[in-house]
Amino acid sequence: xxxxxxxxxxxxxxxxxxxxxxxxxxxxxxxxxxxxxxxxxxxxxxxxxxxxxxxxxxxxxxxxxxxxxxxxxxxxxxxxxxxxxxxxxxxxxxxxxxxxxxxxxxxxxxxxxxxxxxxxxxxxxxxxxxxxxxxxxxxxxxxxxxxxxxxxxxxxxxxxxxxxxxxxxxxxxxxxxxxxxxxxxxxxxxxxxxxxxxxxxxxxxxxxxxxxxxxxxxxxxxxxxxxxxxxxxxxxxxxxxxxxxxxxxxxxxxxxxxxxxxxxxxxxxxxxxxxxxxxxxxxxxxxxxxxxxxxxxxxxxxxxxxxxx
Amino acid sequence: xxxxxxxxxxxxxxxxxxxxxxxxxxxxxxxxxxxxxxxxxxxxxxxxxxxxxxxxxxxxxxxxxxxxxxxxxxxxxxxxxxxxxxxxxxxxxxxxxxxxxxxxxxxxxxxxxxxxxxxxxxxxxxxxxxxxxxxxxxxxxxxxxxxxxxxxxxxxxxxxxxxxxxxxxxxxxxxxxxxxxxxxxxxxxxxxxxxxxxxxx
Numbered sequence: 035x036x037x038x039x040x041x042x043x044x045x046x047x048x049x050x051x052x053x054x055x056x057x058x059x060x061x062x063x064x065x066x067x068x069x070x071x072x073x074x075x076x077x078x079x080x081x082x083x084x085x086x087x088x089x090x091x092x093x094x095x096x097x098x099x100x101x102x103x104x105x106x107x108x109x110x111x112x113x114x115x116x117x118x119x120x121x122x123x124x125x126x127x128x129x130x131x132x133x134x135x136x137x138x139x140x141x142x143x144x145x146x147x148x149x150x151x152x153x154x155x156x157x158x159x160x161x162x163x164x165x166x167x168x169x170x171x172x173x174x175x176x177x178x179x180x181x182x183x184x185x186x187x188x189x190x191x192x193x194x195x196x197x198x199x200x201x202x203x204x205x206x207x208x209x210x211x212x213x214x215x216x217x218x219x220x221x222x223x224x225x226x227x228x229x230x231x232x233x234x235x236x237x238x239x240x241x242x243x244x245x246x247x248x249x250x251x252x253x254x255x256x257x258x259x260x261x262x263x264x265x266x267x268x269x270x271x272x273x274x275x276x277x278x279x280x281x282x283x284x285x286x287x288x289x290x291x292x293x294x295x296x297x298x299x300x301x302x303x304x305x306x307x308x309x310x311x312x313x314x315x316x317x318x319x320x321x322x323x324x325x326x327x328x329x330x331x332x333x334x335x336x337x338x339x340x341x342x343x
Numbered sequence: 344x345x346x347x348x349x350x351x352x353x354x355x356x357x358x359x360x361x362x363x364x365x366x367x368x369x370x371x372x373x374x375x376x377x378x379x380x381x382x383x384x385x386x387x388x389x390x391x392x393x394x395x396x397x398x399x400x401x402x403x404x405x406x407x408x409x410x411x412x413x414x415x416x417x418x419x420x421x422x423x424x425x426x427x428x429x430x431x432x433x434x435x436x437x438x439x440x441x442x443x444x445x446x447x448x449x450x451x452x453x454x455x456x457x458x459x460x461x462x463x464x465x466x467x468x469x470x471x472x473x474x475x476x477x478x479x480x481x482x483x484x485x486x487x488x489x490x491x492x493x494x495x496x497x498x499x500x501x502x503x504x505x506x507x508x509x510x511x512x513x514x515x516x517x518x519x520x521x522x523x524x525x526x527x528x529x530x531x532x533x534x535x536x537x538x539x540x541x542x543x544x
Contacts, residue, residue, distance in 0.1 A: 050471075050472075054472055057472065057488065057529070058467075058470045058471065058472065058488065058490065059467075061470065061488055061490040061526060061529050062467050062470065062490050062491065064367040064370060064401070064526075064529065065366060065367055065401050065402050065403065065434070065435070065490055065491075066402075066403070067365075067366065067367055067368070067369070067402075068363070068364070068365040068366060068368060068402070069365045069366075069402070069403065069406055084405060085409075086409075087365075087405075087406050087409045087410060087413075088406065089365055089402065089403040089406045090403070123447075124405050124446070124447030124449070124461060124462070125403050125405055125406065126403070126466075126467065126491070143468065146465070146466040146467075146468050146469075147466075147467075148466055148467040148491070149467065171468040172467060172468055173467060301406075302413070305363075305364055305365065305386070305410060306386065
């Protein structure tokens, strides 16, 4: 996979192969493992997140619960707001672009954002195509509901996959469904004979070489995190039990009664997800969680996870 | 290891602890396992007891440092290092092992006489890979992956530079303590991990 535009990136202009650039992108994803990435909408929230032990923050204008409530077109955040958050914390700063919006992604790349989330939480800019992510110096994370979707995004250059879950719902059921789907799909591929992998790739709509990687290694070629509906320490622990290597928490923290305490509690439960006593301790004295949404009350058109393909 | 000397109890594998608060713990575990050593994921003081060596992994130094305090591990980690057993810090771990971290200061363990400048090469778009400079001795030709890497400065007189990239120290040693600003756990070259295991004896 040759970069069709070598040397057009910003920064130092150092020539790199696509493979080497991809290794660096996945490298940062590796560093975020075992962590909690928190949605924040200003520098005050970003500091709360960092002080609570978040390993990265996601800068966005409205958390998904508010995007869902307010309606309208949700876009990339204001440049000044992203820069303010970058100045306020030492941990990596991520930000979202609309699916397919390569111009928004070029802006985030030029700002030196550490990870770009091509996210179904924002209103898609392209209903057919995702961004060609290998062409960027910044790493990308993308959502997925199943293995085929995950491998399509990785084929385009995503260096991290997260389950879509159902953002802004406060309901973990969709994240669980997507985690189980991805891990179940992986087990299915491992059980296949080598000569069956091409038709598997056809059926999944996934690149053949990546299907072969999954067959050989029994995992995605990039880190696999969970997102969408995590509201409690136990939700974070559940995602880790199901194989997620880190978690994103969106509305769950800053839509709760006591964000600082809840942020620390989710970090603690995420570190000690295998230790029930720690998760119990993390679950004490939290105040109210965000209000959740029952999935049956959402029309198909209101489900953010259906965006992208 | 040859199995012909079944009477030797000292032949037990080296036990390497990896601080497991956050970061690329599993990548280090894989490297350590390939060297035939046992892995212990360290989250409690009791996990430090029978270790032969310790790794402070890559990850986010702010996150890991806060976890160290929450778990009450700051003093036990210092005591472990004072016992003379080897400690390796990579990237975030190199920040934690330093006497001081600058730019966005973070509380360090103060185990090595050097200063770490956090994210001194820039943000993720400035991350890079490079080979060590010729003349890096046993570590010449080592491919190094730098991710939002720190820079090591103000090295004390007891700190020995084992490898450089573009003239800058990237792997240093002070007695049995090692700091490395790149990520040996992300490449297949096991030289840095072998250095730690060999130091454990």
